[in-house]
Amino acid sequence: MSADGNKKQFWKRNTAKVPGNIQHVYGAQHPPFDPLLHANLIKAGNKPPSSTTPGKPKKATTFQEFESITSDAWDVGDDDDELLAMAAQNLNIEVVMETANKVIENHSKLQERRQQQMDSLTEPDGKDGEERHEEEEEEPEEEEEREEGAETTTDRSFGSEALPLGDNRLVKSHSEAPVGSPKEVGVEQAALHRQQSLPHRPTIPLVARMADQNTSGTPAMTEREASRLDKFRQVLAGPNTDLDELRKLSWSGIPRQVRPITWKLLSGYLPANAERRESTLQRKRQEYFGFIEQYYDSRNDENHQDTYRQIHIDIPRTNPLIPLFQQASVQEIFERILFIWAIRHPASGYVQGINDLVTPFFVVYVFEYIEEEVENFNVSSLQEEVLRNIEADSFWCMSKLLDGIQDNYTFAQPGIQRKVKALEELVSRIDETVHRHMQQYEVEYLQFAFRWMNNLLMRELPLRCTIRLWDTYQAEPEGFSHFHLYVCAAFLVRWRKEILEERDFQGLMILLQNLPTMHWGNEEVSVLLAEAYRLKFAFADAPNHYKR
Missing domain, CATH: 1.10.8 (Helicase, Ruva Protein; domain 3)
Structure with missing residues (x-):
């Protein structure tokens, strides 16, 4: 069968079907089952469905298999850093650009420093106690830098360069541990492959609280x-x-x-x-x-x-x-x-x-x-x-x-169609390599970005991140209708390395509907907003930039 035929069959299988006059949503499901987060669920006997035969583990390479293990993923959050306070409406473009670029630059530098600290943990055990003591002494300095608006603990900056992932022992230990029966091994391995882009963080319960100071609990405030x-x-x-x-x-x-x-x-x-x-x-x-x-x-x-x-x-x-x-x-x-x-x-x-x-x-x-x-x-x-x-x-x-966004939901959903088209044009200007890569494998923006616009990225992010994102959307003029476009563009380019590694239509679609954000917190959202703000000031008042 031709590549075009495969694509049509793939898309036909994965378009949500609804009765009557209810409008359908393409690929409208939640982020996938994550064996790292849900190991306790598997142990309890609530195993995810699998289409593989006993004794023949098989990777979840088809979208049907991917779709059969979808669920929500939750994680504890991070401290709410006071970032981009300078990004007020009345600042001129030079100040705004400098602020946003500084956030991203500091994020990259501090990530490299964190990488060095993590590398030191791999030294002989005899030094562990001494290194831990030194690391504890360095924490106040890190807090001071955070107060200056720096971002930490994400794995990649928004540029074309990918930052090193650091110590992968956590991921390795989970992949080696017996989590489920052979039926689930193939599915879990496919999910674990996605985890390589996740931050180095401890395993969390099946449903963890939204534990930043803005969304849950009452931890002691700094x-x-x-x-x-x-x-x-x-x-x-x-x-x-x-x-x-x-x-x-x-x-x-x-x-x-x-x-x-x-x-x-x-x-x-x-x-x-x-x-x-x-x-x-x-x-x-x-x-x-x-x-x-x-x-x-x-x-x-x-x-x-x-x-x-x-x-x-x-x-x-x-x-x-x-x-x-x-x-x-x-x-x-x-x-x-x-x-x-x-x-x-x-x-x-x-x-x-x-x-x-x-x-x-x-x-x-x-x-x-x-x-x-x-x-x-x-x-x-x-x-x-x-x-x-x-x-x-x-x-x-x-x-x-x-x-403010009702034209997203009227007949033929013209608002979403316009925004998806604008996203495509914007990405073609800010990262032509990613744009051409998706063109090469016949991935249309409507096939993944429809959901991004229809659900305001809620299916792509944990709820705690959505709440933090909406703080900014409600503070930003036309945040849900206009600024959201630039957030989606920054969000897509954020996964540049992973996108370019995929070499077929099906792999790209599974990635784009299964982005590994379950560990995201306020830090990642703040960096995303910084990049979106920079893109807005670079392109919002310059519509000719969209034209070739």
């Missing part, structure tokens, strides 16, 4: 973090919040304690005037539950049943490894939010992927009422009024987000 939190509280404490100042602070990340109120203000859900906020919340919450009373009973009507049925199918697939989202009460909340939004927006209706866009708001607004970790939190322990508030607030903020 002096710098406490200072940032104080700045936010000062801005929020005034009778009329200065939204421009709030955006400048929020661009480099929002502390968890003030994220709920900040998101509500930046999304336009709450007014800047403090005296009007309570009355606005009461009115909007009552309005939402008025919609529930008016429309929700119509979900089984003939003209709405296809929409409701697809929502009902999609909700359990939302972050399936997180117990929070598998609770019946949470799924009912999501069904109501999505159905009411679809009824009130008949030009688009419900599209697969919109269900993902509820989750960041829901998690952030749950944290407004709890201090503990969220993943295993039982929401039924909250008062009914609190749950109603979280539901209504999530609905309105999701609606505000979708108002």
Whole structure:
């Protein structure tokens, strides 16, 4: 069969099929099963499906096999470094470019230094204790450098040069350990091959908490973090919040304690005037539950049943490894939010992927009422009024987000088509080698970037990273509709080395829908945003750069 025939068969197999008038999403699944993260799940007997025959381990080389082991991957996060605070709206291009380039340059230098430290760990055991002591003494110096805006612990910079991976003993030990039966060996080896681009970090539980100071728990704050939190509280404490100042602070990340109120203000859900906020919340919450009373009973009507049925199918697939989202009460909340939004927006209706866009708001607004970790939190322990508030607030903020990108979901999804085309043109200018490589193997941008635009990269990143990314999107003018394009371009070029190593259509597609980001935290997201900001200022006001 010809290469073109193989490509058509591959794509036909892997286009999500949905009934009725529900619009399909190409390759809309979560990141794949990761044997490093989920070893305990395998040991417990919940083994991933495998199409291989007993005694004949086989690599997951087809997309069907890859698709059969998809699930969400979670990880503990990193400290929220205060980066790009200088990337405010009112700075000139020279300052912005210098700031972004400095972040990336420092990131590369410090990674090389970290590599040297890790290499020293491979010396004879007799020196281990001495080296550990020296490493502990160096930590304060590293903290100081982080405060200057440097990024650490990612494996590769955004240039064409790949940084060394460092000590691979962790990956090796996992690949040698007996994790499952021979059936799973081939699948796990394929996944482990992807792990070679992951940072050197310890194995984590199946579902780890989003453990940075911005998304979960309450670890002790550093002096710098406490200072940032104080700045936010000062801005929020005034009778009329200065939204421009709030955006400048929020661009480099929002502390968890003030994220709920900040998101509500930046999304336009709450007014800047403090005296009007309570009355606005009461009115909007009552309005939402008025919609529930008016429309929700119509979900089984003939003209709405296809929409409701697809929502009902999609909700359990939302972050399936997180117990929070598998609770019946949470799924009912999501069904109501999505159905009411679809009824009130008949030009688009419900599209697969919109269900993902509820989750960041829901998690952030749950944290407004709890201090503990969220993943295993039982929401039924909250008062009914609190749950109603979280539901209504999530609905309105999701609606505000979708108002700015609704052409992504109308008939033929013209917004996504335009953005994918713009991404292709942008990548052809910033990295022609990657662009031509994908052309050579007939990979069309629509085949992978459709999902990036439809789901705002939520299927490519852990939820904690999405929340950090949305801090910046809400601080950036047209963040979800315009700035997201440059984030996608930076995200694609981030995997330059891995892309160029793939030498066929199928390998490229499996890579692009299975990017190894499960270990990402705030550091990686901040570097991604720095590069996106640089690209925006280089190309946003120079449309002729797109032309050949």
